[in-house]
Amino acid sequence: MDAQVATHEHAHPGPALYLRVAVILFVMTALEVLAFEVSHRPSMPLHELVQPLLNEILIILSAAKFALVAMFYMHLKQDSKIFSGLFVFPLIIAAVLIVALLLLFSYLRLLHPAA
Amino acid sequence: MAHDTAHALHPPTATGLDTRKLAIWTFIGSECLFFATLISNYLVYKGESLVGPLPHETSQCMLHGQMTTCEPIFEIPLVTFGTAVLLFSSFFVVLALNGAQQGNRKKLIGWLSATVVCGLFFIGMQVYEFYHFYHKGLGYTTNLFGSSFYTLTGFHGTHVTLGVIWLATMLVLAIRGKVPPEKSLNLEIAALYWHFVDVVWIVIFPVVYLMR
Amino acid sequence: MSTIAMGHAGAEAAPAEKKGLWSWITTVDHKRIGILYGVTAFLFFLLGGLEALLIRWQLGAPDKTFLSPEAYNQLFTMHGTTMIFLGVMPLSAMFFNYFIPLLIGARDVAFPRLNAYSYWVFLFGGLVLNSSFLFNAAPDMGWFAYANLTSKQFSPGLNVDFWIIGLQILGIASLAAAVNFFVTIINLRAPGMKMMRMPMFVWMSLITQVLLLLAFPIITVALVLLMLDRSFGTHFFVPSGGGDPVLWQHLFWLFGHPEVYILILPAFGVVSEILPVFSRKPLFGYAAMVFSGCFIAFLGFGVWSHHMFSTGMGPMADTVFSLGTMLIAIPTGVKIFNWIGTVWGGSIQYKTPMYFALGFVAMFIIGGLSGVMHASPPADLQQTDSYFIVAHFHYVLFGGSIFALTAGAYYWFPKMTGRMLSESLGKVHFWLMFLGFNLTFAPMHILGLNGMPRRVYTYSAGMGFEFWNAVETAGSLILGFSFLIFIWNILKSLKSGEVATADPWHGATLEWSIPSPPQEWNFAVEPTVDGRDPLWELRRARGGTLPEPARVSGKGIHLPSPSYWPIVTAFGTALTLVGFLMHVTLWVILLGVAITMLGIFSWAFEPADH
Ligand code: HEM
Ligand SMILES: [Cu+2]
Numbered sequence: 001m002d003a004q005v006a007t008h009e010h011a012h013p014g015p016a017l018y019l020r021v022a023v024i025l026f027v028m029t030a031l032e033v034l035a036f037e038v039s040h041r042p043s044m045p046l047h048e049l050v051q052p053l054l055n056e057i058l059i060i061l062s063a064a065k066f067a068l069v070a071m072f073y074m075h076l077k078q079d080s081k082i083f084s085g086l087f088v089f090p091l092i093i094a095a096v097l098i099v100a101l102l103l104l105f106s107y108l109r110l111l112h113p114a115a
Numbered sequence: 116m117a118h119d120t121a122h123a124l125h126p127p128t129a130t131g132l133d134t135r136k137l138a139i140w141t142f143i144g145s146e147c148l149f150f151a152t153l154i155s156n157y158l159v160y161k162g163e164s165l166v167g168p169l170p171h172e173t174s175q176c177m178l179h180g181q182m183t184t185c186e187p188i189f190e191i192p193l194v195t196f197g198t199a200v201l202l203f204s205s206f207f208v209v210l211a212l213n214g215a216q217q218g219n220r221k222k223l224i225g226w227l228s229a230t231v232v233c234g235l236f237f238i239g240m241q242v243y244e245f246y247h248f249y250h251k252g253l254g255y256t257t258n259l260f261g262s263s264f265y266t267l268t269g270f271h272g273t274h275v276t277l278g279v280i281w282l283a284t285m286l287v288l289a290i291r292g293k294v295p296p297e298k299s300l301n302l303e304i305a306a307l308y309w310h311f312v313d314v315v316w317i318v319i320f321p322v323v324y325l326m327r
Numbered sequence: 328m329s330t331i332a333m334g335h336a337g338a339e340a341a342p343a344e345k346k347g348l349w350s351w352i353t354t355v356d357h358k359r360i361g362i363l364y365g366v367t368a369f370l371f372f373l374l375g376g377l378e379a380l381l382i383r384w385q386l387g388a389p390d391k392t393f394l395s396p397e398a399y400n401q402l403f404t405m406h407g408t409t410m411i412f413l414g415v416m417p418l419s420a421m422f423f424n425y426f427i428p429l430l431i432g433a434r435d436v437a438f439p440r441l442n443a444y445s446y447w448v449f450l451f452g453g454l455v456l457n458s459s460f461l462f463n464a465a466p467d468m469g470w471f472a473y474a475n476l477t478s479k480q481f482s483p484g485l486n487v488d489f490w491i492i493g494l495q496i497l498g499i500a501s502l503a504a505a506v507n508f509f510v511t512i513i514n515l516r517a518p519g520m521k522m523m524r525m526p527m528f529v530w531m532s533l534i535t536q537v538l539l540l541l542a543f544p545i546i547t548v549a550l551v552l553l554m555l556d557r558s559f560g561t562h563f564f565v566p567s568g569g570g571d572p573v574l575w576q577h578l579f580w581l582f583g584h585p586e587v588y589i590l591i592l593p594a595f596g597v598v599s600e601i602l603p604v605f606s607r608k609p610l611f612g613y614a615a616m617v618f619s620g621c622f623i624a625f626l627g628f629g630v631w632s633h634h635m636f637s638t639g640m641g642p643m644a645d646t647v648f649s650l651g652t653m654l655i656a657i658p659t660g661v662k663i664f665n666w667i668g669t670v671w672g673g674s675i676q677y678k679t680p681m682y683f684a685l686g687f688v689a690m691f692i693i694g695g696l697s698g699v700m701h702a703s704p705p706a707d708l709q710q711t712d713s714y715f716i717v718a719h720f721h722y723v724l725f726g727g728s729i730f731a732l733t734a735g736a737y738y739w740f741p742k743m744t745g746r747m748l749s750e751s752l753g754k755v756h757f758w759l760m761f762l763g764f765n766l767t768f769a770p771m772h773i774l775g776l777n778g779m780p781r782r783v784y785t786y787s788a789g790m791g792f793e794f795w796n797a798v799e800t801a802g803s804l805i806l807g808f809s810f811l812i813f814i815w816n817i818l819k820s821l822k823s824g825e826v827a828t829a830d831p832w833h834g835a836t837l838e839w840s841i842p843s844p845p846q847e848w849n850f851a852v853e854p855t856v857d858g859r860d861p862l863w864e865l866r867r868a869r870g871g872t873l874p875e876p877a878r879v880s881g882k883g884i885h886l887p888s889p890s891y892w893p894i895v896t897a898f899g900t901a902l903t904l905v906g907f908l909m910h911v912t913l914w915v916i917l918l919g920v921a922i923t924m925l926g927i928f929s930w931a932f933e934p935a936d937h
Contacts, residue, residue, distance in 0.1 A: 022203060
């Protein structure tokens with residue numbers, strides 16, 4: 001991360017791109033809620049398919065939304081890689097923290113003879 | 116805003132990056148761990164409440180001093196609407212920044228006002244939600260679900276509030292003509308914070324309201 | 328060739344130094360803030376040391392009643408909390424403040440007023456924590472405050488609340504400072520100082536800031552949850568409401584293990600500066616030093632549960648955390664071998680800083696080895712909560728951090744004050760400290776393995792604990808006495824010590840290219856660097872001698888103006904949190920928030936330069 005004197009000229013992508021991102025974000029949010037509704041109502045189509053996969057679907061959609069905002073609205077796509085590093089590294093530690101605690105408080109306990 | 120940097124006295128910086136922008140990104144990185152811990156706390160205690168009310172299920176709970184059956188707490192339409200509003204506020208602030216960089220004051224002030232209004236709406240939505248949930252029987256200390264839910268979303272709401280104050284300050288400056296293109300970085304930094312608050316909600320919304 | 332201004336600048340009369348209390352309250356100069364950190368932290372360190380001596384006096388013989396069990400609990404809790412948060416951390420912060428800008432060739436830190444804010448918040452946090460003594464409510468549940476001992480039910484007094492609020496305030500100071508130093512190191516390096524040319528102290532400081540940034544938010548949340556349990560009646564850590572006390576342990580050690588690296592990495596950095604200078608050899612394995620530091624920090628986030636083997640996490644978790652912990656010994660070993668490699672074959676200068684730095688290496692090896700011992704769960708179940716653990720962490724914290732920080736104090740005192748510390752007193756200090764330290768802590772290994780539990784206020788005669796306890800208490804008195812010599816040395820040298828030249832040790836780094844003490848602007852001409860040891864390269868190029876740099880008038884050098892808004896904002900911050908201490912007093916909180924807001928806005932709109 002050395003003095004690669006960042007020559008990012010401020011060619012910010014224009015409002016048209018931002019609008020496209022906003023629409024995609026909106027649609028994805030709608031899909032999240034739709035998946036929720038489908039998985040909670042046996043009468044809805046695709047219920048059998050969505051119901052067991054709800055959490056996975058939500059994680060993928062929310063990660064995609066997160067990435068879109070970070071890349072386009074927070075400009076990480078064109079900005080210096082240092083900024084991306086400053087965001088991604090803590091996010092990795094944060095994810096490890098959440099997953100580790102969930103494992104410690106659920107799955108790993110089951111392996112314990114005394115539990 | 117005034118430059119609180121020694122680097123203003125000794126340009127350019129070693130990386131070529133603006134010092135204050137580097138600082139806000141550093142701060143955002145740190146905040147990731149703050150919210151990760153709160154989210155862990157919510158998830159570890161998910162399903163561990165001893166009494167109702169519960170997020171998605173009807174349950175036995177104490178209301179007005181007697182055990183009754185409580186409805187599920189969450190009402191998805193309202194919070195979905197709030198979520199959409201917060202998402203669009205991120206879009207608006209990008210447009211405002213675009214206006215500031217082009218020296219287009221009308222665009223700057225217009226979109227920035229829209230952002231602030233969206234932020235205020237989101238806070239209003241949350242206050243209403245808390246009030247409503249409380250009357251459905253979910254007090255702060257009723258059960259682990261209530262405590263961890265209010266703590267997590269409350270801290271997010273506090274961040275939204277600080278963001279609104281920051282952006283409103285920028286709006287006042289913009290109206291007074293103090294956000295010219297060469298100072299648009301001041302708005303960019305505030306906007307970065309605002310987007311961060313938005314992405315945190317992008318995580319909280321499915322994790323808290325939708326997941327099983 | 329490095330361009331470092333030496334001696335050319337016309338020797339114009341230096342402007343009058345700013346003097347008086349007000350100039351210290353409003354200062355934004357990183358060097359003055361460094362001195363404030365150093366003096367404050369040293370006073371807290373002495374307080375923590377006094378607490379330790381009281382503990383040792385109580386344990387000097389069996390069945391003593393010198394301290395009540397209650398007082399004993401308060402003393403060991405305050406001793407640990409003080410040493411970690413008010414001693415070692417801010418002593419490291421003194422070096423960050425004073426030397427990071429000098430070592431990277433900058434005029435100040437990135438945000439000078441934020442730097443002042445950090446100091447004042449730290450000071451207020453330390454005062455709030457220690458004011459608990461005035462209410463006879465000092466924290467008394469151990470420095471890691473395990474639930475459910477901390478619940479309202481078992482700790483009804485204000486003791487725990489003082490601890491929560493004190494640490495919360497100190498955490499804000501640490502986080503603000505961490506952002507500041509991180510940005511300073513990344514962005515304010517002088518031209519030519521690439522990342523892989525930075526002095527090792529700067530590297531280790533950078534890694535420390537990353538740890539602070541990522542670990543402190545975790546304890547912040549944990550403390551908030553604990554406060555909510557105590558003041559608002561939630562049940563996060565209270566089993567009767569479904570909460571799990573073990574979650575507190577996880578959150579605490581998720582912070583706590585990175586915290587031990589926060590305590591030791593700056594010390595690693597200091598020693599890595601001193602050993603090369605007094606061996607007249609460049610640091611051995613520079614790149615390996617950098618990467619092992621990064622590796623330690625990264626792994627440091629994955630081993631926290633080695634503090635919790637006795638909670639019964641199950642074979643799977645035990646295995647993972649045990650292996651991770653043992654893995655950390657590898658990069659630690661890399662560092663130790665590199666230090667030895669640095670000294671090996673050098674032409675060693677037997678000066679006091681070198682004594683302490685070598686003492687550090689030896690003592691830290693012992694502490695590191697006992698650490699690897701309790702990385703093994705079955706061994707740890709025997710050792711945990713015994714004096715063996717106390718021995719381990721004192722070998723790494725005192726034998727490690729304190730020896731290294733003392734080495735740094737002897738090394739950099741001339742730069743900070745313009746006076747040399749006495750070498751003869753320094754060596755007496757070293758030998759007494761070395762002897763006292765080992766007499767105090769080595770026998771704890773034996774006592775621990777023989778079953779003496781930690782945190783118990785006395786022991787009965789006939790258990791076989793008498794002899795070594797008596798030795799330890801005697802050793803602790805020697806240790807305490809060695810610090811009296813240090814203080815005497817400081818006071819005497821400040822008054823009449825030998826006047827220090829700019830470069831008394833023939834150092835390798837930029838701080839030695841400017842007068843001792845440096846002038847307000849540090850570098851009259853911005854240096855450029857093209858190697859890892861810029862001053863040695865310059866010295867070689869000039870045939871072995873360097874001219875004494877002249878003091879210059881500094882006319883036309885732009886400096887940030889003094890400001891009182893940092894202290895105002897810091898006061899508001901501390902007041903807000905104190906409002907949560909006193910049974911949640913709303914008006915105090917609101918007043919605190921109002922003052923903070925006023926401070927922030929005035930600060931943001933204050934012109935920064937004169
Ligand atoms: C080779 C490196 C190290 C290893 C393998 C190691 C391992 C451990 C383990 C397994 C424990 C838990 C023991 C127990 O409570 O049963 C422990 C405790 C401790 N360690 Fe280390 N350690 C190392 C280095 C350090 C360093 C560098 C520091 C600080 C500068 C440190 C400070 C502490 C402290 C303060 C405790 C005690 C916490 C308490 O009060 O329980 N350790 N260490
Ligand atoms: Cu540890």
